Amino acid sequence: MFIVDESDAASIGQGFTGRLGLRWRLHPLLSLDASAGYLAKEPGVTPSEILQWDIRFGGEIFIPWGQLACQSISVFCQ
Amino acid sequence: MNKHLVVATILSTLALAEGGAWAQPEDGAQDAGAVPPTTLSPMRAPSQDAPAEGTPTTEPDEHVGDEPADPYANLTRHAQELKSGEGEAQGRDPYVAPPTTEHAPAKAPAFKRMKAPQLLAVPTARLLPAAIVHGTTSLDTGGSFGGSLRVGLGDVGEFGIETSPRIRMQSRADNNPETVQPLVLASFRMGVGEDRPFEHQPALALGFRKSFSREQASSDIRVASIDLVASKTFGKTSLHAGGVFWDASMTDVNTEEEVLLHDTGTKRQIRPFGGIEAEPIENAQLLVDLYWVPLFSPFATSDKDAIKLRPTLSWGIRYHLSEKVSFESGVRVPDIGEANLLDAQIFGQLSIASDKIRRALGVSK
Numbered sequence: 138m139f140i141v142d143e144s145d146a147a148s149i150g151q152g153f154t155g156r157l158g159l160r161w162r163l164h165p166l167l168s169l170d171a172s173a174g175y176l177a178k179e180p181g182v183t184p185s186e187i188l189q190w191d192i193r194f195g196g197e198i199f200i201p202w203g204q205l206a207c208q209s210i211s212v213f214c215q
Numbered sequence: 216m217n218k219h220l221v222v223a224t225i226l227s228t229l230a231l232a233e234g235g236a237w238a239q240p241e242d243g244a245q246d247a248g249a250v251p252p253t254t255l256s257p258m259r260a261p262s263q264d265a266p267a268e269g270t271p272t273t274e275p276d277e278h279v280g281d282e283p284a285d286p287y288a289n290l291t292r293h294a295q296e297l298k299s300g301e302g303e304a305q306g307r308d309p310y311v312a313p314p315t316t317e318h319a320p321a322k323a324p325a326f327k328r329m330k331a332p333q334l335l336a337v338p339t340a341r342l343l344p345a346a347i348v349h350g351t352t353s354l355d356t357g358g359s360f361g362g363s364l365r366v367g368l369g370d371v372g373e374f375g376i377e378t379s380p381r382i383r384m385q386s387r388a389d390n391n392p393e394t395v396q397p398l399v400l401a402s403f404r405m406g407v408g409e410d411r412p413f414e415h416q417p418a419l420a421l422g423f424r425k426s427f428s429r430e431q432a433s434s435d436i437r438v439a440s441i442d443l444v445a446s447k448t449f450g451k452t453s454l455h456a457g458g459v460f461w462d463a464s465m466t467d468v469n470t471e472e473e474v475l476l477h478d479t480g481t482k483r484q485i486r487p488f489g490g491i492e493a494e495p496i497e498n499a500q501l502l503v504d505l506y507w508v509p510l511f512s513p514f515a516t517s518d519k520d521a522i523k524l525r526p527t528l529s530w531g532i533r534y535h536l537s538e539k540v541s542f543e544s545g546v547r548v549p550d551i552g553e554a555n556l557l558d559a560q561i562f563g564q565l566s567i568a569s570d571k572i573r574r575a576l577g578v579s580k
Contacts, residue, residue, distance in 0.1 A: 157421070159405050161345070161369030163576065171374050173403045173423035185484075186477050187439045187462045192403045192425060194374055 155184070158193070169196040328538045329568060330453075332365070332373065334490040335529035335545055336381060337504040339455045340406055340418035340446035343367030346573035353564035355380060355547065359394040361564070365402070366572075372405040377424075380562075381527055383549060384511040386432035391558060392510060392549070395436060400426045409448060417447035434513045435466040442488075455504070456489040463509045463522050474521045476509065486524055498535040502545065504528075510550070525550045531562075539568045 158172020171194045175184045182189055207214040330341045332349060343349055344367050353361040365375025377400050383392035406420030425439040444457030461484050463476040476484060490504030507524045515521040531545015543564040550558065 157405070158403070159368060159372040161372070163369075163578075169368060171368055171372055171403055171405075185462075185481065186475075187423075187441055187460065188425070188437055188464055188475075188477075190423060190425060190439060192374075192401050192423065194403075 152182075156193075166199045166201075167196060168199075170194070328535060331533065331541070331566065334455060334492060334502050334504040335531055335543065335547070336506040336508075336527055337455055337488050337490040338404070338420070338422055338442055338444055338457075339453075339490075340409075340420035340444045340457075342371065342404060342406055342408070342418075342420060343373045343568075344573070345370045346570070346576050346578045348569045348572060349566065350568075351564055351566045353380065353543075353562055355560040355562035357394065357560045359396060359560070371407065372403070375402045375404075376400070377402060379508075381506075381508045381547075381549065382438060382511075383508075384431055384434070384436070384513070386513065388512075388514050395429055395431050395511070398426050398429045398436075398438070400424045400438070409446065417445040419443075419445050430468060432513055433468050434511065435468055436464065436511055438463045438509055444488075451494040453492040454489070455492070456487070458485060458487050459507060460485050461507070461509055461524055463511070465511050465513065465522060467513070474518050476522045479519050479522070483519070483524065486526075500533040501530075502533060502543075503530045505551075508549075526552055539570075541566045 154174065154176045156172045156174030158170060158174070161169045161171075163169055171192075173190060173192050175187075175190050203213045206212050329344060329347065331339070332341050332343055333339060343365060347367045349363075349365050349367075351361070351363045359380035361378055361380040363375055363377035365373050365377075367373050378397045379400060380394050380396065382395045382398055384395050385392040402422060402424040404420050404422040406418065407416075409418040410416055411418075420443075422442045422444070423440070424442075426437050428435050428437050430436075439462045440459050442457055442459040444455060446453060446455045461476060464473055466473040486507035488504070488506045490502065492500055492502050494500045506527050506529075508527055510523055510525045512521055512523075527547065527549055528551045529545055529547045531543060533541055533543045535541045543566065544562065546559055546561055548556065548559045
């Protein structure tokens with residue numbers, strides 16, 4: 138059973154996040170992203186605490202849905 | 216886990232070697248370490264000085280020199296021989312075309328010897344070319360193992376995984392520090408190459424490394440660092456200089472008491488580093504560098520002594536066995552502040568680069 142911690146009053150704080158990285162357009166249908174950045178997960182944590190930073194590596198695939206739909210079921214051809 | 220990591224890194228390095236270093240290119244492209252294709256044609260070689268009897272003699276190739284070759288010259292000559300019977304008079308089958316004098320167009324080398332992305336301990340601002348995979352495996356006389364695997368991203372960045380033999384822990388006050396192993400780190404670097412935006416501008420790179428948690432001597436440790444480095448080449452000598460900002464944590468697994476480097480002050484987190492790389496002989500380099508790494512002391516009486524940065528001095532050589540394979544060896548003094556040469560380790564490291572993925576993706580500069 139989940140028990141809410143009621144020792145502190147509920148609050149909504151604010152923080153900031155920032156990332157620094159690159160995007161490599163490897164192919165018209167594919168790009169790769171890599172970055173390092175800071176995400177404030179806990180209140181009071183400052184960006185200088187770089188143990189809280191992380192590295193992300195990902196990518197994007199661009200699928201031409203309109204062209205596929207046009208060729209397969211002849212819609213969105215205009 | 217240590218043995219598994221050693222085996223995995225060795226296997227990945229060998230896989231690089233199998234795929235990139237000694238494999239022959241399937242498409243006939245000139246491999247980086249291969250001898251360039253000869254420009255002698257089958258007709259020119261025997262006929263220049265003393266043509267043998269029955270050997271077809273021809274005029275010198277039209278394409279020798281600066282003038283471009285006529286691609287139909289050979290066929291035209293064959294048609295003329297058929298008409299005049301000249302080829303038959305020479306004892307040659309008139310219905311077999313003479314050997315061609317045309318050359319396959321020479322392809323540009325796909326890979327040249329690249330400048331290493333790291334000195335002995337110090338990161339450089341030289342990023343790996345796009346889609347080049349670079350792996351290292353190292354071992355020292357203290358039994359510490361290191362390895363790395365990284366890949367270049369679009370000529371402006373690189374991503375990698377590594378284990379470092381340089382971060383140490385003094386588990387007891389009266390003991391010599393031991394290497395924290397295996398401490399696996401992920402790294403990401405981005406920057407610009409030398410002379411890239413403007414002339415005489417040094418290469419610049421910003422790097423971030425972060426470790427996964429590692430438990431040793433009842434302490435759970437983590438490290439992270441940001442470094443900014445500049446590299447500049449002057450003839451056969453290169454200079455590398457920069458600064459590193461470290462953070463580290465050490466948590467007692469029994470009491471869950473945590474010590475953080477950033478709690479002891481920012482001044483204790485920042486250190487300068489640098490190195491020199493000289494190439495007095497072709498393919499052989501002399502390397503010296505100074506770097507700073509954390510030293511963990513779980514039994515220290517104060518937080519300031521529990522995690523502190525110590526200077527590491529390394530010197531050695533790098534010998535390029537081929538365009539893609541190099542071997543490094545040298546001496547590493549883990550803490551020159553202690554001036555204890557008994558702690559010094561001799562190490563060897565094999566580095567292999569592969570352009571297989573680069574060629575498969577068709578990436579070109």
